[in-house]
C-alpha cells in the first residue's frame with residue numbers, strides 16, 4: 001500500500017465521488033461569513049472570570065526584533081510555530097474578574113486604535129452580557145497602548161464610565177515624567193504622547209497603586225519590571241484556587257516561552273525582562289499554576305512546563321461547564 005499523500009487523498013476522494021455517481025451538493029445554508037464571539041469563562045474558587053478577546057495585530061518585525069539573537073534563529077522559531085517571518089501574531093486578551101462583590105477589568109485592549117483586526121472588546125462584552133457601565137474597577141498592568149487605549153474611545157470619552165482606574169505607581173512615575181519623554185528616542189515619543197492623551201485630563205480620577213498591594217479582595221499586584229519599569233502581574237486567589245496573570249512577561253509563548261533569554265526590541269530593560277520572565281515562569285511551572293498571558297493565543301489561559309531549553313505553554317482545553 002502506497003503512503004497516503006495530500007494529493008492522493010484529494011484524487012482518491014474525487015474518484016470515489018465519481019464512482020458513486022454523485023454530484024457535490026450545494027450547501028443549503030448560507031455561510032456565516034464572520035467569527036463567533038471571543039469570550040471564554042472559567043472559575044477560580046468562587047470568582048467567575050471572563051476572557052475577552054480584543055483581536056490581533058500582525059506586528060511587522062525585522063532583523064532588529066530580537067536584540068540578542070541572530071535573525072536566522074528567530075526565523076527558525078517562527079517556522080517551528082507556523083508563523084511568517086515578517087510578522088508576529090500578537091493577540092490581545094483582557095480579563096474580567098467577577099469577585100461576587102466587584103467587577104474588575106484587567107487591562108483594556110486597544111480601543112480600536114492599533115490595528116483594523118483589533119478593537120472587539122465592546123462587541124465581546126455585549127456577547128458576554130456585561131455592560132461597560134457595570135465595571136467597578138480597571139486595573140492596568142503597564143502603559144503600552146494595547147493595554148491602556150481601551151480606557152477611552154477615539155473621541156476621548158471614557159468607555160467604562162463608572163470604573164475606578166488603578167495604575168502602577170512606577171509606571172506613572174516613568175512615563176508621565178516630561179524629562180524622561182524629552183530624553184527618549186524620537187520613535188518612542190508617540191508612546192509618551194499617547195499616555196498623556198489617555199491620562200492627563202483624568203489624572204485626578206486615577207488611583208496609583210504600589211505593586212505588592214491587594215487592589216481588590218483576592219487580587220494581589222506583583223512587581224514584574226523589565227518589559228517596562230512598572231510592569232505588573234497579578235495573583236488572583238479564591239478558595240483553594242489561584243491564577244497568575246502574567247501580563248506581558250512574555251509575548252507569544254511559541255517565541256518567548258521557548259526562548260526565554262530573548263530580549264525584544266520593545267522591552268525597556270531587556271536583561272531585567274528576561275530575569276523577571278524566568279523567575280515567574282519557574283514559579284508557575286514548579287507550582288503547576290494556572291496562568292494567563294495578555295498576548296497568549298485566545299483564550300490565553302493554561303499552564304507552563306519547564307523543558308530542556310525553556311518553557312512550553314500548554315493551553316487549557318475548552319471546558320463546557322464552569
Ligand SMILES: [Zn+2]
Nearest residue numbers: 144146248294
Ligand atoms: Zn502588550
